[in-house]
Amino acid sequence: MDFFKSILFALLSFFISTTLSAPAVVTTVVTVTADASTPTSSASTHESGGEEHIVIINKNAPVTPQVAEVLKRLDLDEGHSDVRHVFNNSAFQGFAASMKSHCLDLLANMSDVSMVEKAVTVTRADIARHDAPWGLQRISTSSSFAGSPQDMDYTYTYTSNNLGEGSDVYIIDTGIYTSHNVFNGRASMLWSFDNDLSDKDGHGTHVAGTAAGSILGVASNANIHGIKALDADGGGWSSNVVAAIDYVINRHDARSKHPSPQTPFSGSVISMSLATSSPVSAITAAVEAATAHGIHTIVAAGNSGTDACTSSPASSGGTHGQALTIGAIDISNAPASFSNSGPCVDLYAPGVDIVSSWIGSPNMVNVLSGTSMATPHVTGIVAVAMAGNETLARNPGLMKEWVRMVAVDVGDGVLVANNGVRGQGAAGNGKRAFSGLDASGRCRRESESTAMAAWMCNAKRSLRSLAGLLS
Known part of the structure; x- marks a missing residue:
């Protein structure tokens, strides 16, 4: 009898346990799939x-x-x-x-x-190729100045030698020719939508040189990272751009959690010199996510001569979002005819006849125009500010306010980007960006004092023989 009682007790226990446990598992699965409207x-x-x-x-x-x-x-x-x-x-x-x-x-x-x-497709935001740099002086003085855009004797004035040291600059573009002399080993290619880490177009290399190149760039001590979302023709898909921002957010998180004296970290800034033909909600959402995450985002206004709010990522700036949207001006402070404008534009920066690094050889330079060229000037300003001010580095909203606050009002509602220095341009006590050519077309003597200045001068002189490239 005890034997039969034991068997009945075991069967009853099994029945109770399976009755109580099995539905709980099934209920959990059904609830999740039902709420998510999951099909069979x-x-x-x-x-x-x-x-x-x-x-x-x-x-x-x-x-x-x-x-x-x-x-x-x-x-x-x-x-x-x-x-x-x-x-x-x-x-x-x-x-x-x-x-x-x-x-x-x-x-x-x-x-x-x-x-x-x-x-949808996105394209790079450049217009034409001309000849002459001048942007470094424009962003570091409140004074007007004139001169031939072919004159490379301009003065870049700044308040600290850190020039973006510890700041991570992410160039979402066509890639970067990292072997160029202006990068001094500070540039690296981290990600590509097609696993090709080279820049076959040149646009990304030009943008990177203005943002953070030595001699040519604003934040010439910053870390430069190439994030390739555009192809050899300067085009691509909006999904590539979203994936690029996804990559940057993950890397920013890793850098924020594991700083070290060997790899100092001030903050992250994204530079996007690209545009779509109409607003793209996914790009807007990704930009909003990045800025909410503490990543500064600088974007081109676009080159259609229309309202910047009709394009992405330009529509993420101005009064419409936390990004900084940048229009282009020429050497006389006049907005370029091609530059988009409107409430989504925060301010303007040099974007006509900008000389910067190019692909092909370590000393190659080229001259381009577009809001693409204006954008990296502000990217560099932000990178330098991050390295010098921890409060601004942590808060894209405050950084945006500061950039607009220190900008120079040149009239007619045009704010021109400035790095906080209101010097007197060439007559001031700033640091010379590069010396350029004398009247006879030879390198000035002072430019021979450093190898970097010498190659830059010779590269400028060689532009005269690059008619095919610049046409």
């Missing part, structure tokens, strides 16, 4: 192809899913050929994938997905 597997078979779309997960959902979970609902995974990018940082999560209507319909009914947007 028989209704979500993925069909390859379709147009590329950017998907951003709703971080405010009651239960925020992982990217892998959302992909699984579409019968996709991170390794699928249709999945181009996965965004996974502390500010936003999502992915970019080629999808047809059946996937888009499923995503539209998922309450934990905040955005589904078709990827």
Whole structure:
């Protein structure tokens, strides 16, 4: 009898335990999938192809899913050929994938997905190629000055020799020719949308030289990082730009958590000299996430001669967001005819006939015009300010206020970027950026005092023989 009691007791215990435990597991699974409007597997078979779309997960959902979970609902995974990018940082999560209507319909009914947007093309924001640098003096004086744009005898005035030391400058562009002399080993290529870390267009190298190159650049001691989102023709997809910002946020987090005396870290600034033909919500959201995360973001106004609010990432600045959107002026402080304007523009910077580094050889230079060229002037100003002021470095909102506060009002509502120095230009006590040529076309004697100044002068002289490149 005791034997039969033992068997009955064991069976009863098994029945009670399975009855109480099994439904709890099932209920948990059903609740999550129901809230997320997850379809059954028989209704979500993925069909390859379709147009590329950017998907951003709703971080405010009651239960925020992982990217892998959302992909699984579409019968996709991170390794699928249709999945181009996965965004996974502390500010936003999502992915970019080629999808047809059946996937888009499923995503539209998922309450934990905040955005589904078709990827669009973006292009670099340059206009023409001319000849002559002058921007360093313009951003470091409140005085007007005149001269031939071919004269390279300008003065760059600044208050501290740190010049951005410890600041991380991220150039989201066509890549960077890191072997150029102006970078002095401070430049590195970190990421590329196509795994090609070279700059085959030259645009990104030009922008980087103005932002942080020696001799030519504003923050000439900063760390320069190439983030390649545009191709050899200066174009690309909005998803590449979002993926680039995703990469920068993750790296910024890592740098913030693990600073060291060997690798000092003042802060991060993104420079984006690119534009779309219409506003792109995914880029706007990524920029907002970056600035909310403490990453300063400087963007080009665009070169259509229209309202900057009609393009991304330009629409993320001015009165519309925390980014700094930059228009272009010429040497006479007049806004360039090609420069976009309007309430999304914060201020203007030198953007006509700007000489900077170029691809091809370590001493190659080129002259370009565009809001692309104006943007890195302000990027450099921010990088220098980060290295000298911890409060500004931590707060993009305060930095934006400071940059606008120290800008020079040249009339007609035009604010011109300034680094906080209101000197008298060439007559002041500033540091000479480079000496240039004398009247006979030879390098001035003082430019021969350093190898860097000498090659820059010779490179300028060689521009006269680059008619094919500059045409």
